Amino acid sequence: MKLRRNIKSVLAAVLLIGFVSCEDLEVENLNALDINGVLSNPAEFPALVQGAYGQWWNQTQISYPNMYLSVAAQVFSSSWTNYAMFDGGRIPPRPFVNSNTASTRLVNRNPWRGIYNSIGPVNDVLKVMNANFDGKAIDPVTGEDNTPIVLANARMMQGLALGWVSIIFDRGFIVSEELTDEELGSLEFSGYRECADAAKARFLEAAAIFDANPDITFNGFNGVTLPADEAARFARSYAAKVEVFSARNADQTVNETDWNEVLQLTTNGLTIDIAPNGDGGNQWWTRALRNGQFAGWVRVSQRLINMMEGGTGGRDIQNPADTDPNNATAPYPWQDNVLSYPEITTPRDQRILTDFTYNSNVPFRSDRGFYIFGNYSYSRYIYFVNDNLVGPMPHFTVTENNLLRAEALIRTGGNKAEAAQLINATRVDRGGLPALTGAESDDVLLREVTYERLVELSWHASTNGYLARRITTTEDLKLPPGTPLSMPVPASELEALGIPNYTFGGLGNPDGSE
Template sequence: MKNNKLIFSFLLSLIMVFSSCEDLEVEDLNAASLADVYANPSDILSVVEGQYTLWWDGIQKNEPNMALSVTGEGISASWGNWGMFDLGAKPRLPFNNTLAYGNRFILTQPWIRNNQVLGAIREALFVLESEFGGQLIDPETNTDLTANVLANSKVLQGLALGWNALLFDQSYVADETLSEDELANIEFVPYPEVAAAAVQKFEEAAAIFESNPSAEISQIPGQVMSGAEAAAFCRNYAAMILAYSARTSAETEALDWAKIVSLTNTPMVKDFSPNGDGGFSWWSRLLIQGQLSLWSRMSQRIVNMMEGGTGGPTTVDTQTTTAPYPWPENTNTLPAITNPVDKRLNIYTVHVAGNTFQPARGYHFFSNRRSIRYVDYLLQYTGPIAHLTKNEMGLIRAEALVRTGGDKSAAVGFINDRRVSVGELAAVAASASNDQILDAIYYEHFVEHYLDGVAKPWMNRRRTTVERHGLIPGTVRQLPVPASELDLRGLPVYTFGGDN
């Protein structure tokens, strides 16, 4: 039973310890041997595939997406729900990393879920090796399940590690390779190392899919992928993790952009947009409250840019009287914009007269533009939930090409994709300077993907090398390890944001 106790100990650290005061139930695996728990080989595959829902639950629903989308000025909302007001306040405040903070789930939700995924996958791979000799054959169908278990396990490890790297300044890198002693003494790892581990897992998954074309990702609604298609998805997702892991412009410039070019040489076959299931497991709060005018609006900073303003983080831009940024004091509404510079403004949003936000919380929250980009989703919470699209990956590849001295004609092709055909803006020329092309890349990120995935504007603003696109000074650039975890480990509590 020593190995069984090792697994149980590890799960306790990756579920109970990580969850701390969050009241999660943990099954006592000491009550049965692992062979009993996984009596049927297909049970292992079921456990692995079930972790996709847990991963989604940790990042894409309420927390941390809503608060980070506000602080990153993708959407604007002054309500207290999910920490939106706290992270949107001006001047920016330090993140309240305390046990008593009512919105601590901004931290604990992704921390718990991602580490639960890592614990469950480690256990499954341990069982695969210790109980089944590294090969799984379904006795009922005589089907070899090994490649499916391995490939999906690596994808999930990449997702969990990758999002820990994108969100937290440090976290655990825990997988099946750790020895008993290493598990007992596991320590935090800085986010660049966590991101590198995530990239490695995605590359391992890609190799398995290429060697086993029948292996597939099948438990994400609307996203069945196998063989070369799954391999391309894995490498592109790894490229996104690597690109978005930078916290500052200096870190962005120091990234291995040649690696990102390599990872994106084969594009994704389709958008990674899981289908909503009506609000049961696969849904996105950002596509619900993010598109209801009583709850939130498109950030005035993006509105300003789309109407020809500069959208700078520290300047007052009144060169466009129809969309000044920041929103003028003691003003409840601005005129409708009938002929915007970027035509997408009247395609992705509609004018709503007046504001329901409280002036006492700050006029900087105000905006007249309600998002309707994915308005069909509001009907029944079904349909695609854009998480990582081909267009977004094109922008990431374009940036990599520019930063490595690659094909600028190809780079501007990605930029002009929707900029010209939908926005009716002038095409960016391949002869433009690198700075001009990079400015256009980030602009496209904010216009096209402010409602996609998780906190995309926040991640792009913190890493941009274009000053006008950066975060408001004092904005938190990464999340600390939750106070509950630090307290249990006897470590001092720390935080980021404000003057920290």
């Protein structure tokens, strides 16, 4: 899918000098570059590339689109209008309101602008480095050659930016340092799959540079310094994530995702958890670990708690008789005019007792729908709240890599006993659930992959729970019918480009799915 539009007037500033509007961004962009200033000194290039990561994090990982989509996915639950959570959680789902004035406007506007504001400075550095310094980043004072570290971290940042375009939006602009002004002026929209392919290529370029230069490091995430070998593994794992989670539905998961590629990438994927350190709420923090762990702001969706207790949608395949939601302490859906349910004392999944906190009262407004109610709040990482938004923020863990690899093994006819072992690492060790053996059917094993993603990863990277439901082939774990499967390009950008407005989601909306 490509649409030819003249975008020079809209994106030139973003792509060339990191332009940003501060009206509705989390923080002011401090990374806007002066072409005639800092870009004249190659000694500044490593820091300039590193600074772009903060802009990307700030606008894709903190509030938007995570809070809206996580509530829409029935992982988080909230009746409050902040961060468009109430809009996201309506049952039945409504079309996403793609408007410059709607309460939902920041859900897609902030990540769109943040992504392109982060990739712009990186492209500037590479463009100037190629044009003025023979493609090198040599410190003019010390003579130190920083070319490999600049290139590796720049490719990694380009991969993250384009990867999140493919994950969130139905289309985007594939921008690079190679674009001339003329090419920029006639740049075309590319579909999300094309953006995913471009992102994977950047990640794999980064991995190759890290592999070839064992003395360099990845240092883009706050408080994280990875040696070259682990940085290369991180890049390959992220490429696998983009390949898997750019799918929009079960059919694409089965017929379009390259599971052989995913298997190869995750077999050589990360071996340590990647968790940037919170900086006290300035630029590096997440609302999921802040408001998402405040019992008065966000509760865990009753759908997820019901699954963990053993009700519909979360039954233990090895105990299929345990499926009656009417016998559940936490029934799903929540019943009208019921204000609270008792605490679950004998859960099927022991993580209810360790990662979640029971609250006897529900703070939400009943006139907005009892379906939004929930007794349980999330508290696995409550240290982040108690320590004033300082501490590790799990973003991409070994568990996530292992679940990607487990699914790839299952879908490619690989070693199912190995896949079961990867699933069991959290299912048994933390959940106290019966071990899988690999003798189960593919459907059973794939169901447990999705279940582990929902329980283990939903409070990690932005929209993890939503993505798990979007791609699953397990019918009763999918997104509610009518949930948007993509975010549209923001209305403000469409208006500037002279493109008719459009949106996704809502029952009966002809544009509701890809």
